[in-house]
Amino acid sequence: MIDNTIFNDKKVAFHTLGCKLNFAETSAIGKQLTDEGFAKVKTGEQADICIINTCSVTDTADHKCRQAINRLNRQHPDAIMIVTGCYAQLKPEEVAAIDGVDLVLGANEKFNVLEYIQKLDGTEKSEIHRSEIKRVREFKPSCSRDDRTRYFLKVQDGCDYFCTYCTIPYARGRSRNATIPETVAMAMQAVEAGAKEIVLSGVNIGDFGKSTGESFFDLVKALDTIPADVRFRISSIEPNLLTDEIITYISTSHRFMPHFHIPLQSGTNEVLQLMKRKYNRELFAHKVELIKSLLPHAFIGVDVIVGVRGETDELFEQSCRFIDSLDISQLHVFTYSERAGTKMLDIEYTVSLNERKRRSNVLHSLSEKKTKAFYQNQVGNTYPVLWESRHNGEFMVGFSSNYVKVERQYDKKLVNTIQIVTLGEWNDDKSALIGV
Template identity: 60%
Template sequence: MIDTNVFQDKKAVYYTLGCKLNFAETSSIGKTLKEAGIRTVRKGEKADICVINTCSVTEVADKKCRQAIHRLSKEHPGAFIVVTGCYAQLKPEQIADIEGVDLVLGAEQKGELINYLGDLKKREHGEAVTTVAKDIRAFSPSCSRGDRTRYFLKVQDGCDYFCSYCTIPFARGRSRNGKIEDLVAQARQSALEGGKEIVLTGVNIGDFGKSTGENFYDLVKALDEVEGIERFRISSIEPNLLTDEIIEYVARSKRFMPHFHIPLQSGCDEVLKLMRRRYDTALFASKIHKIKELIPDAFIGVDVIVGTRGEIPEYFDRAYEFIKSLDVTQLHVFSYSERPGTQALNIDYVVSADEKHRRSQQLLALSEEKTRAFYARHIGKEAVVLMEKSKAGAPMHGFTDNYIRVELPHDDSLDNQLVRVRLGEFNEEGTALKGTILA
């Protein structure tokens, strides 16, 4: 049994890099530490504990993690520094050698971080305690919102796919998940806490059920019956796992929003084969067509990687034209980053950094064009917006059911409230539509 007396009057600062799943897990860690008597630092205070939850999807992510460790070590001198997350799982020795780091925890131990804090005594350089399990089996539940309006419910973790460019199966382990009854209970608790929207998160959520003999469709149906939660969103789902059954259910659902996020990665079949993805462009296009047929106003976000090994100019041009032809709303564009130990390193053709940048900019311009066109189609329409907290005096923002960002004048009473508005023109930054509250 851990002695929580050592934590009384202690303060912690949290820093998260990477995906929504990481943010959800950091929020849960913060909640656990708070229950043990450790409060979050206020502006201008020095922390006793720094928790850094890392990402390792690209070399840039690794670099940002190292920079965050150095920065927090300087900003909070003498603080007990804990590093966890994907980078910690993949490169624990590298992180342990960074000056100031006291504890390195892998994916298996992240959810039990408080049990590893000990007496919070600083270690000397090179003596950081490292606890990383190679075989990651545990599922650590998480449903929290941190400083956000929306809750993030972790339903699944890990991945069995082993795409040629990706280290996630090594960083997060094999696919595993919570039980439907437990996840429903977490959603109900979120409703009791005043939550109105929950985003389902995971690494490969369509693969839900591997460890419990259940399936994602049944999870969706069960969550749809949770009273008090007005909105559910599916964060990201593989196209081959997004069944017509799920699309049809969302189309008639009481609470699941007309909002999909689907990773494409490449719009060229030859590149998809090199990536070892489990679908082709024809299947992807059929999913987009099915969504738009049943839910014409659905928001569809798409992940794309540019400059992967083997993506010759002809393949990129083909991918660009395919993506241009899709009735999607927004592209999340990533430049390929070489990851040690991945099969992609065996592919000879390498795309230069300058060419990756050019391709990325070309797709980002296409994304902006598609998003603005989608927003413009909704000007003059009525919509219900869930408003999010903003800084005093700053405009407030929220999202419609189909994820259009809406701006309203600041009003604290609107925080976490569903507001009916009429959608107006773009704001000055072009990032949202201005709303007018309807009586």
Template identity: 60%
Template sequence: MIDTSIFQDKTAVYYTLGCKLNFSETSTIGKTLREAGVRTARKGEKADICIVNTCSVTEVADKKCRQAIHRLVKQHPGAFVVVTGCYAQLKPDQVAQIEGVDIVLGAEQKKDLLQYLGSLDKHEKGEAFASTTKDICSFAPSCSKGDRTRYFLKVQDGCDYFCSYCTIPFARGRSRNGTIASMVEQAQQAAAEGGKEIVLTGVNIGDFGRSTGENFFDLVKALDQVDGIERYRISSIEPNLLTDEIIQFVASSRSFMPHFHIPLQSGSDDVLKLMRRRYDTTLFASKIQKIKEVMPHAFIGVDVIVGTRGERDEYFEEAYKFLKGLDVTQLHVFSYSERPGTQALKIDYVVSPEIKHERSQRLLELSDKKTKAFYSQWIGETKTVLLEKSKSGAPMHGFTDNYIRVEVDNAPRLDNHLVKVLLGGFNDDETALKGTIIE
């Protein structure tokens, strides 16, 4: 039994980098510390504990992690500093050497954070606790909202795909998950706390069921029955795992929104082969077509990587043409970053940083056109928006069912409320449509 008396009246700050899954897990860590007596430090207050949840998807992400650690150590002198997440798992000894870091917790250890804190005495030298990849095998549940209106439910962790450019299987281990029953229970708890929207998160959520003998479609159907939860969003799902039955179910579902996020990574079949992806552009295009057939109003976000090894000029032009012709709403564009230990390093053809930047800008411009065209279709329409709290006096924002961001006048009483909104033109920075609340 852990003696939590030492945590009473202690304060903590949390810093998260990376994906929605990381934010969900940080929120769960925060909940664990609060239950032990630790409160979140107020703005400007020196904290006793600093938690940094890291990302390592690119070299830039690693650099941002180091910068965040240095900044927190400076802002909170004497604080007990804990670093966890993907960067911590992949390079634990390197992270432990950063000045001010006390402990580094790998993927298997972070769920047991309290037992590693000890008496919160600063260490002369950082200590690293990280299992090897093959020993990352437990599933730590997480369903929390942090400072957000939406809840994030972790349904799956790890990945068995080993794409040539990716280190995630090494950072998070093999695919595993909790049971459908446990997911339903967590969704019910979120509803009891007043939650109305849940985002399903994970590393490869379509692979749900690998460790329990269940499947993602059955999970979706079970969650759809939970009273009180008005909206679910599927955060990201591999195109080869997004079955027609899932698409058809979402189209007629009570609570699953017409909103998909699907990683493509490249619109060139030659590059997809180099990436060791499990589909081709024909399959991807068929999924988009199926979604639009049954949900023409659906928002579809697509991940794309530019400048990967082997992406010759003609391959990028193929990819650009393919993406231009796709009926999708938004492109999430990433520049390829070389990661140690990946198979992509064996590919000879290297794209220069200048060409990567140029390709990235072209796709971002294409994305902007697609998103604005999609938003423009809805000007003058009335949609239901789940509003989120904002700073005092600032406009409130929220999303429609099909993920159009909407800006309305501040009305704190409507935080976490579903309201009817008449959609107008774009706001000043063109990141949302202005809306008028219809009482």
């Protein structure tokens, strides 16, 4: 049993890096601490404990994590510094060696942070508590509200794919999830807390049900029938797991928005094979075509990695031509970085860092072209828009059902409400369309 009297009046600071899944998990950890008497630190206050939830998807992510740890250590020099997340799971000794770190918690330990705080012995040496990832089997549900309006519901964790460039299976473990009734109950809790929009999040959410004998499509149908005025979005889902059945169902759903985020990673079958992806570009093109045939105004975001080993100049050019041919709305471009322990290191052909940067710039320009064209095609259309709390004093922003960013005059009463809006032309800085 935890003696929560030692936590009364203690202040805690949180810092989260990486994906929305991390933010949802930080929220769950935060609730544990506030339930036991902690208060979240306010601006200018000194924290008694700092918790950093880290990412480790690239070397750049690792570097940002180290910067965040050092910055928080300077801001709160007397605080207990606790580091968890993917960086802590993959490289615990490296994290523990950072000046000021007191406690390093792995993937299986992060949700027991209170117990580890109690057991700290006060020595100057950093403590590491980290289970072997292959032993991690328990699913920890969590849900967070970001600093805007949307809620992010963790429905799945882990990945069984082991793509040659990726360390996520070693940081997150095997695919696992709660049951559909448990997940629906979490969604209802978010609704009761005021959620008007919930984003389904996970590492590989299309694999939902693998550990419970259910399926992601079963979850979609269950959420679509809950008795609440809420809308859902699906975060990144593998193209081979985004079945035609799911796409067809969403095309007639009132709660699931016409918004898809699908990782492509490369536009050539040769590189997809080097990556050990579970689809080819023909399947990906079919998914895009089906979505657009059923939902012509759907927003489609696509992940792409540039500069992986084996991606020759010719293959990159082929990939660009294929991506340009797709009726998509936006690219999320990632620059490849070598990760220790991955199979891609066995491939001899390497792309120089300067060339990787050039390729990234090429695809960012292509993304900008695609997004502008998509937005321009939406002018004059009418959609429900969920208004967010973000504003610059004069204007506030929201997102349409098909994920168009919309701007209007600020009105506090409209925050977290859905309003039917006709999309006008671009605002002054071309970051959003004006809502009428």
